[in-house]
Every structure is written in structure tokens, then in C-alpha cells.
Amino acid sequence: MTTADAETGRPRTTRVDCRPAGSRYLAFAPDRDSPWYRDLLVSPQATLEIDGVPHAARAVPFEGGERGFTLHLLEVDAARGRAIADQLLVHHGELRKTLAAARAELDGAPVANRPRLRGELLGHCVTFCNDLRMHHLREDGAFTAIEKAHPGLAPALKRLRREHETVSRALHDLDRLLQGEGTIERAALREEFERVVNGLEEHFAYEEANLLPALRGDSAS
Numbered sequence: 001m002t003t004a005d006a007e008t009g010r011p012r013t014t015r016v017d018c019r020p021a022g023s024r025y026l027a028f029a030p031d032r033d034s035p036w037y038r039d040l041l042v043s044p045q046a047t048l049e050i051d052g053v054p055h056a057a058r059a060v061p062f063e064g065g066e067r068g069f070t071l072h073l074l075e076v077d078a079a080r081g082r083a084i085a086d087q088l089l090v091h092h093g094e095l096r097k098t099l100a101a102a103r104a105e106l107d108g109a110p111v112a113n114r115p116r117l118r119g120e121l122l123g124h125c126v127t128f129c130n131d132l133r134m135h136h137l138r139e140d141g142a143f144t145a146i147e148k149a150h151p152g153l154a155p156a157l158k159r160l161r162r163e164h165e166t167v168s169r170a171l172h173d174l175d176r177l178l179q180g181e182g183t184i185e186r187a188a189l190r191e192e193f194e195r196v197v198n199g200l201e202e203h204f205a206y207e208e209a210n211l212l213p214a215l216r217g218d219s220a221s
Contacts, residue, residue, distance in 0.1 A: 001027065001057075002047040002137050003039035009130045011137055012039060018048065018071065025050075027059070029067040040069055047141035048073070056141035074142055076149035078217055084142065085215040091135055092204050098128045099197055106193060129171050132200075136164040146211070156210040163203045170196045 002013045014036045018025045025048060029037035040046060044059040048071055059069035076084065143157045174192050212218075 001036060001049070003036050004043045004045070004134050005035070006039045006042040009134065011130075011133050012036060021070070023073065025057070025071040025073070026062075027069045027071055029069075032067060034067075037067065037069075044069075045138060046071065047137050053144055054137075054141040055144050056138060074145040076145045076215075081146075081149065081215040081217065084146070085212050088208070088211065088215075092208070095128065095132060095135065095200070096204075098131065099200070102128065102193070103197070106190060129175060132171065133168070136167070140164065146215070150214045153211065153214055156206075160203070160207055160210075163199075163206075167196075167199060167203060170199055 001016045001018070002011050004010070005012045012035060016036060017028045017030075019028070020026075032038075040059040041061070046057045046059055048055045048057045056074035057071040058074070059071055062068045062070065074080070140161060143161065147154055147157050174196050177189065177192050
């Protein structure tokens with residue numbers, strides 16, 4: 001199961017004792033200090049991997065003092081589809097704002113401030129990378145439910161899953177460049193940054209164009 005670290009927001013993947021209970025799963029925590037248990041108390045969204053397939057889940061704490069959660073797997077009906085579409089646009093908007101802030105740092109910093117520039121961009125990258133990785137992990141889980149509700153989206157979802165992997169590699173390359181030792185050339189940094197941005201914009205645009213109409217009920221799928 002993957003949760004968002006309660007302190008850093010980074011993805012945390014843990015093997016958890018989960019037992020099926022009808023269409024739900026019961027996740028038992030050995031103690032209250034289990035990191036994933038604390039994570040879900042802060043943010044109840046999780047991605048549960050079942051037989052190698054990711055599923056988006058919402059965690060509801062057990063009643064009666066027992067430590068653990070009931071995991072409700074995402075099911076996509078008309079109302080939920082519209083909500084997912086709205087959330088998708090909000091998340092994409094937030095990620096675009098973070099990218100715009102990083103671009104402003106890159107464009108506005110004078111050459112003399114390159115050490116500060118690297119630090120600022122690294123800070124943006126850490127925040128952005130964590131947010132984007134969680135976004136994509138949760139999307140991968142949601143895609144399972146979306147594909148079940150809209151089988152016609154299977155080819156688009158397959159492409160989006162592949163693009164998640166490509167984006168992850170590009171972010172890793174940018175992060176490695178920022179954390180490397182020695183001087184860093186603005187041109188090289190800008191080239192790597194724009195590669196990430198352009199890839200993400202294409203990814204966001206394709207996702208919005210192909211998923212939003214079906215999720216909003218604007219087209220048959």
C-alpha cells in the first residue's frame with residue numbers, strides 16, 4: 001500500500017496486513033506508531049496493490065479503538081466521474097503553478113546568483129517531484145476504476161501509464177543535475193527543465209482531452 005508521508009508528503013510504500021471483506025479491505029496496524037497508520041490519519045487516500053494491480057482507496061478508521069482502517073476501493077459512477085474530472089483539473093493547475101514558479105526563478109536570477117538559483121530550483125523540484133509522484137501514483141490507482149467504468153478508455157489509459165514512467169525518469173534526471181557537484185550551466189539547466197515541462201504539458205493536455213469528456217458524460221466510452 002502506498003500512502004503520503006504525513007511529514008514530507010513523499011510516497012511511502014509498505015507491506016500491510018490487509019484482509020478482504022466483501023468489496024472492501026481491512027488493514028490492521030500493529031501499533032499506533034506504524035508510519036502508514038499515521039499517514040492515513042492525516043490523508044486518507046491510499047493506493048492499494050492487489051495481485052499487481054493498483055487500486056485507489058479511501059481509508060476509514062475502525063471504530064471501537066481497534067487500530068486499522070477499512071479501505072473502500074474507488075468505484076466510478078456518473079457523479080464520481082464528474083468529481084474526478086474536477087479534481088484532475090485542480091491538480092493539474094496546482095502543478096502548473098509550481099512549474100511556473102520554477103521557470104520564473106530560472107529566467108529572473110542573474111548569473112551571479114547561480115548558487116542561490118540552484119538552491120531555489122532544487123527546493124521547487126523537491127516539492128514538485130513529491131507532489132507529482134503522489135499525483136501519478138494516485139492516478140494509476142484511479143485508472144483501474146476508470147477503465148472498469150469506461151472500457152473504451154483503455155488505450156488512452158495505457159498510454160498515460162507509460163507516460164507516468166517517462167515523466168518519472170525525466171524528473172530523476174533534472175533532480176540529479178540540480179544536486180550534482182560543480183558549476184551548472186544555465187543553458188544545460190534550461191534545456192533539461194524545458195524537456196520536463198514540455199513533456200508534462202503534452203501529458204496533461206492528452207489526459208484532459210481524452211479523459212475529461214468521458215468522466216463528465218460528454219461522450220460515450
